[in-house]
Amino acid sequence: xxxxxxxxxxxxxxxxxxxxxxxxxxxxxxxxxxxxxxxxxxxxxxxxxxxxxxxxxxxxxxxxxxxxxxxxxxxxxxxxxxxxxxxxxxxxxxxxxxxxxxxxxxxxxxxxxxxxxxxxxxxxxxxxxxxxxxxxxxxxxxxxxxxxxxxxxxxxxxxxxxxxxxxxxxxxxxxxxxxxxxxxxxxxxxxxxxxxxxxxxxxxxxxxxxxxxxxxxxxxxxxxxxxxxxxxxxxxxxxxxxxxxxxxxxxxxxxxxxxxxxxxxxxxxxxxxxxxx
Ligand SMILES: *[C@@H]1O[C@H](CO)[C@@H](O)[C@H](O)[C@H]1NC(C)=O
Ligand SMILES: *[C@@H]1O[C@H](CO)[C@@H](O)[C@H](O)[C@H]1NC(C)=O
Ligand SMILES: *[C@@H]1O[C@H](CO)[C@@H](O)[C@H](O)[C@H]1NC(C)=O
Ligand SMILES: *[C@@H]1O[C@H](CO)[C@@H](O)[C@H](O)[C@H]1NC(C)=O
Ligand SMILES: *[C@@H]1O[C@H](CO)[C@@H](O)[C@H](O)[C@H]1NC(C)=O
Ligand SMILES: *[C@@H]1O[C@H](CO)[C@@H](O)[C@H](O)[C@H]1NC(C)=O
Ligand SMILES: *[C@@H]1O[C@H](CO)[C@@H](O)[C@H](O)[C@H]1NC(C)=O
Ligand SMILES: *[C@@H]1O[C@H](CO)[C@@H](O)[C@H](O)[C@H]1NC(C)=O
Numbered sequence: 001x002x003x004x005x006x007x008x009x010x011x012x013x014x015x016x017x018x019x020x021x022x023x024x025x026x027x028x029x030x031x032x033x034x035x036x037x038x039x040x041x042x043x044x045x046x047x048x049x050x051x052x053x054x055x056x057x058x059x060x061x062x063x064x065x066x067x068x069x070x071x072x073x074x075x076x077x078x079x080x081x082x083x084x085x086x087x088x089x090x091x092x093x094x095x096x097x098x099x100x101x102x103x104x105x106x107x108x109x110x111x112x113x114x115x116x117x118x119x120x121x122x123x124x125x126x127x128x129x130x131x132x133x134x135x136x137x138x139x140x141x142x143x144x145x146x147x148x149x150x151x152x153x154x155x156x157x158x159x160x161x162x163x164x165x166x167x168x169x170x171x172x173x174x175x176x177x178x179x180x181x182x183x184x185x186x187x188x189x190x191x192x193x194x195x196x197x198x199x200x201x202x203x204x205x206x207x208x209x210x211x212x213x214x215x216x217x218x219x220x221x222x223x224x225x226x227x228x229x230x231x232x233x234x235x236x237x238x239x240x241x242x243x244x245x246x247x248x249x250x251x252x253x254x255x256x257x258x259x260x261x262x263x264x265x266x267x268x269x270x271x272x273x274x275x276x277x
Contacts, residue, residue, distance in 0.1 A: 028145075028233040035241060036230045037084035047150035048238075050231050053081020053089060053142050055246055058170040058227045061124075066269065067262035068122035074176040076121040077224065078135040079167040081143045081235075086246045092142040096160075101132040104157045105164065113164050120171065126268035136163055145234035162236045170240065176225050179204055180259070187261035195254045198222065206242035214252035221258045 028048030034040070036054030043049040050056065059077035061068070069075035082088045091097070098104060105114050123131035140146060140163040148154050180186070183201035185193055195212070202210040202225060213224035228243040 028238060031232055033233060035232050037243070038230065046144035047147065048145070048233055050081060050144055050235055052083045053144065054084045054230060055082040055243060056080070056143070056229045056231060056235060056240070057082055058167065058174060058229070060171065060174070060176055060225045060227075062176075062223050062225075062259070063122070063124045063262070064221070064223070064260045065263040065266045066124050066126075067264050067266050068124050068268060069120055069262075071262050071264060072177050073120065074225070076117075076167060076171045078139055079143075079163065079170065079235075080139045080226075082228075082246065084246060089142040090138045096141050096148075097133070097137040098157065098160060099133055101136060101160065101164075102129050104160050108158070108161045110161055110165070113161075113168060116168055117164070121168075122268070124268050132164070135167075136160055143235045145236060145238075150234070166235060170227075170229075174227050176202070185259060187259050189260060192220075192256045192258055193222075195250070195252055195257060198252075198257060198259075202227075208242045208244045211245040211247070212250055212252050214250070214257060216258070219251050220253060220256055221260055222252065 033043060033045065033049045036050040036056075038054075039049070043051065057080040059080060060074040061077050062074050063069070080088065102114065105111075117128070117132065121132065122128060125131070140160070143163070144150075146159040146163060148156075148159060151158065180198065180201050183197065185198060185201055198212055199209050202212070206227070208228070210228070211226040212222060213226070215221050215223040226245065228245050229240040230243045232239040232241065
């Protein structure tokens with residue numbers, strides 16, 4: 001059994017290297033279209049320009065009790081298309097609310113993605129498949145470039161594979177645990193941190209802030225991070241540009257933020273409370 005760390009790097013290597021060239025064949029010449037959320041006039045082709053969800057957020061969880069994922073790694077929440085003003089659409093295509101994400105990925109032979117998801121894309125209610133269905137059905141179907149009409153020679157559900165692959169590619173480059181650790185921000189039952197120091201640690205070479213969110217009785221426990229991007233071209237194979245959050249609001253206080261260790265003896269209870277949104 002490899003350690004989680006080596007599992008992580010080998011899993012990333014596997015899915016990045018073995019990924020077949022995306023079958024997405026609407027060719028979006030990257031800089032032919034404006035950066036999402038930055039167009040100065042109407043853009044008709046929403047297969048090469050994400051609209052209205054021009055802000056793509058790679059969102060992550062720190063689930064401590066019940067704990068999910070490795071002790072030293074955050075987990076995936078999803079990839080959300082927000083409009084450029086903080087509003088968002090949801091459940092954009094009722095015909096694509098799939099109840100078989102695992103089978104879809106198996107059908108496309110993407111066991112590499114499933115292996116990775118089984119460690120890093122975990123539901124604190126114990127139902128990973130339901131969580132994946134929810135993330136695709138509520139958010140993924142609202143990413144305009146994943147519309148089935150954007151594909152030539154469309155193979156049913158291929159866009160679902162593209163959604164999970166792209167989310168994991170982004171997530172694998174956003175190692176929140178290490179970003180915080182490098183700034184001396186480590187899980188602790190006694191220490192607390194300030195909003196400013198956590199946000200500063202998350203800037204990295206993105207040169208923009210991330211949004212942090214807190215939970216718990218007094219909303220002091222750090223539990224989520226949202227990394228914003230705008231995109232040139234499609235969500236599948238376009239160029240992601242880090243973006244400032246479209247809001248400065250956060251559920252966390254300015255001081256006294258707790259970054260609790262995961263309680264690894266608390267495992268999710270099947271059909272337990274769903275936290276996902
Ligand atoms: C950006 O493109 C969308 C989609 O065509 C359009 O509705 C919107 O008005 C455009 N924004 C501006 C500032 O022109
Ligand atoms: C945000 O922009 C969308 C159009 O892209 C519009 O439908 C929505 O009402 C706007 N929301 C707010 C809060 O302004
Ligand atoms: C997944 O479910 C959809 C909708 O029911 C169906 O069309 C598709 O064939 C299923 N895919 C697999 C691989 O079972
Ligand atoms: C992050 O947000 C803070 C407070 O709004 C601001 O002072 C700081 O310049 C921002 N950092 C970056 C890299 O944008
Ligand atoms: C929440 O704050 C109240 C008042 O400061 C305190 O008594 C209580 O212990 C806090 N609860 C938690 C879970 O930190
Ligand atoms: C957030 O705060 C920064 C610094 O005060 C400001 O420059 C920026 O415009 C604010 N962003 C929003 C979306 O209000
Ligand atoms: C960790 O979880 C176990 C199982 O739910 C629980 O009994 C224990 O009290 C928890 N530990 C802490 C420190 O909360
Ligand atoms: C969890 O919920 C699903 C769907 O509602 C149900 O089929 C399953 O039996 C439940 N599992 C448990 C352990 O209660």
